[in-house]
Amino acid sequence: MPGRKTYFASDFHLGLAAGTDPRERERRVVSWLDSASHDARSIYLLGDIFDFWWEYREVVPKGFTRFLGTLASFSDRGIDVHIFTGNHDMWMKGYLTDECGVTIHYEPLITEIDGEIFYLAHGEGLGSTSTGARLLFSFFHSRTARALYSAIHPRYGVAFGHAWSRSSRLAKHVSLPFLGEDREDLIRHTRTMAAGGCNARYYIYGHRHLPLTFDEDGRRMIILGDWFSCRTSYAVYDGSDLNLVSEPLVP
Template sequence: MNTKKIYFASDLHLGAPYITDPKLHEKRFVDWLTSIQPTAKELFLLGDIFDFWWEYKRVVPRGFVRLLGKLAEFSDSGIPVHFFIGNHDIWLKDYLEKEIGMSIHREPTVFERNGLKLFLAHGDGLNDTSLGFRVVRGAFHSKFLQKMFETFVHPDLAIKIGQTWSNSSRKSHDQKHTATYLGEDKEHLVQYAKKHLKENDINFYVFGHRHITLDLMLTKNSRVIILGDWITHFSFGSLEDKTFKLEFFGH
């Protein structure tokens, strides 16, 4: 069968403490990867695939072997896999790049595929001007603070701290923004896309982060897509020729 589709997914949050059956959670996503493998020509993972990820020089988080093995199969078979860091897996370094063969993206990136321009990003921080968010984001992206943390904090303690932060961050987010569409005038990612489109020619803005599914026309030639998640929606995007679809695994 000819490979002809590009796939997009985000927000799996592997390792999150609120996932009641972690093995089933991981298996469902791996099953989806297996189902698309015969038709995939490229795969984009748009952030928060892990609920927390921290790498030391010789230490990485335990677990996730089924997912990592399947992604290695993709890479080994010639299917490019792209990984965009999210706000939960910020501290990803080069382990997945070297061991799995994935391309790591730390900033929003524009790709040209099938004669279309795709603006891809996890979505955290885009058009969010709140000072508190900027300060926290700056701290987590600081190379100096990362080095200090790595030098003075034991890996076991680092993972525990990270999981505690991740869980509290998720609860805080849920209190402020339930996973429902807030409308064009309040959704940061929609507003960002509208501003960006004024000076750029983009056909599809594709984001994760918000845990909602959204397919919104901005102009006759431009749409914004929010991919949902793999916690409640089990949703993904597919691009075949010039047709982009939001789909749901198992539906």
């Protein structure tokens, strides 16, 4: 019997062989999901769940069996699971829906949960003033890029993906401390959405790897932390309050 709460997390970066041990990280994620399942109605995973994911027509990356089994058991028990693609795992097709019953979102989503409007997104490229970054993200999303990459044998394509992911994880943007409210892309994006008429009260993002709650004009914006520098980092909505719960890995 599903509970009443809605949980949000992102940036598990499962499989990333840097920072914490990837198996230990997967166990932490699964144990968090198990405890959330006692009172969860829905779980929203806002991108970069896998450090690298690519679906070929007949092949998917190996690993993640405990995590995928947990998601499958959730949908069997009537708990809704939503996964947003992130910039590390944007190339999802139907596998996770067919095997685990999850709903995949490729774009930001505005949705109502318990009478409140939520704006949910991974966050890459949003609010960015860098044309280069936006061009790069749109190239990665393009059919051409996908077709070219799919033509590479998985043995090389997946190995290259893992190598790329390890190097890009250290990209400057996600490891910077808080830049100030006028220089944070996701705060800028939230303000732009609100000024454009978006009526969401809650905005939740991943991507930035910086757990943060930012309140302004009756709106609450939350950036979820990642799970290789945090022990746990998630937000929970109980039908009246939305709060971020984030514990550093080393207190």
